[in-house]
Amino acid sequence: MKTYREELWFNTKTRMAFINITPQVEEAVKKSGIKEGLVLVNAMHITASVFINDDEEGLHSDFAEFLEKLVPYDVKKYKHNLTGEDNGDSHIKRQLFGRDVTVAVTNGKLDFGPWEQIFYGEFDGRRKKRVLIKIIGE
Secondary structure (H helix, E strand, O other): OEEEEEEEEEOOOOOOEEEEOHHHHHHHHHHHOOOOEEEEEEEOOOOEEEEEEOOOHHHHHHHHHHHHHHOOOOOOOOHHHHHOOOOHHHHHHHHHHOOEEEEEEEOOEEOOOOOOEEEEEEOOOOOOEEEEEEEEEO
């Protein structure tokens, strides 16, 4: 069995952002030389997420509106912010969207369903964060 590891780095200009990272993951699979296996993609920060969904601008806008309605940014609302932080909402948003995704690699390609793409979800941006890509297989 072979393994391959790569990191992606992000520093978004906005507090919340959704970035399609499918091309970078596809490139990592290609560099790995693995034809059959699994790829794990996970956010290595507790206020960011990796998830799979459709790459459609209206949907991403709906995500942002949903998250702000359900878990609004409000420095006084969250006990976590009593520590001097202002990102209590971002931790909860990450829990809703998840830490990571695992995708099968078949014939050297990501084995997706229709419309599926991999996204980095940022909920407390404007600073450097990373995403891990780990590929295992033959």
